[in-house]
Amino acid sequence: GDSVTQMEGPVTLSEEAFLTINCTYTATGYPSLFWYVQYPGEGLQLLLKATKADDKGSNKGFEATYRKETTSFHLEKGSVQVSDSAVYFCAPNNYGQNFVFGPGTRLSVLP
Amino acid sequence: DGGITQSPKYLFRKEGQNVTLSCEQNLNHDAMYWYRQDPGQGLRLIYYSQIVNDFQKGDIAEGYSVSREKKESFPLTVTSAQKNPTAFYLCASSVYRDPYNEQFFGPGTRLTVL
Numbered sequence: 409g410d411s412v413t414q415m416e417g418p419v420t421l422s423e424e425a426f427l428t429i430n431c432t433y434t435a436t437g438y439p440s441l442f443w444y445v446q447y448p449g450e451g452l453q454l455l456l457k458a459t460k461a462d463d464k465g466s467n468k469g470f471e472a473t474y475r476k477e478t479t480s481f482h483l484e485k486g487s488v489q490v491s492d493s494a495v496y497f498c499a500p501n502n503y504g505q506n507f508v509f510g511p512g513t514r515l516s517v518l519p
Numbered sequence: 520d521g522g523i524t525q526s527p528k529y530l531f532r533k534e535g536q537n538v539t540l541s542c543e544q545n546l547n548h549d550a551m552y553w554y555r556q557d558p559g560q561g562l563r564l565i566y567y568s569q570i571v572n573d574f575q576k577g578d579i580a581e582g583y584s585v586s587r588e589k590k591e592s593f594p595l596t597v598t599s600a601q602k603n604p605t606a607f608y609l610c611a612s613s614v615y616r617d618p619y620n621e622q623f624f625g626p627g628t629r630l631t632v633l
Binding site: 452459503509 | 525552559577616623624627629
């Protein structure tokens with residue numbers, strides 16, 4: 409079945425730093441790709457998604473581009489804030505399968 | 520507002536007791552899911568259901584049971600057979616196996632076995 413590998417955390421950054429969280433996947437065909445965010449003590453929320461190659465998903469200053477040639481969907485943000493501290497999950501979703509969630513990457517942003 | 524509700528938010532159980540976690544959605548989704556999350560870990564699928572009166576085991580179904588008598592509701596019972604039930608439990612719903620749309624998650628129930 410499909411699988412996903414995420415950058416291990418925790419990632420600690422200072423406010424206004426540039427963020428990259430790497431995500432690569434293994435899948436047959438062309439899955440849609442999702443990033444979810446989980447704030448402390450809460451459920452997961454959709455952050456952004458891309459449904460085909462070269463699509464860029466974006467939301468709240470975060471971006472990720474669907475790179476089919478490298479099977480990657482890296483999450484980036486130009487200037488992080490303390491409020492971005494959370495756990496981020498990469499998740500491919502393929503035809504005929506359930507979602508596959510990565511292990512999550514914890515981000516801590518210091519003021 | 521459409522969404523998923525889970526109750527209770529915190530639940531304490533004595534060893535040897537069964538306990539049921541509630542999950543309700545008003546998104547008109549056919550599919551519903553239960554996940555378990557341990558500290559610092561990702562999500563593991565317990566059970567899922569694509570339609571009323573039907574459900575399938577996920578990766579870690581042992582010690583758990585579910586029912587799907589109504590489209591809106593998918594309760595999870597943690598039985599005494601579950602050896603290490605202390606965890607954060609998340610319910611989700613979606614259009615069944617639609618690759619273009621997301622799963623929606625509830626706020627979670629934190630279960631602690633005393």
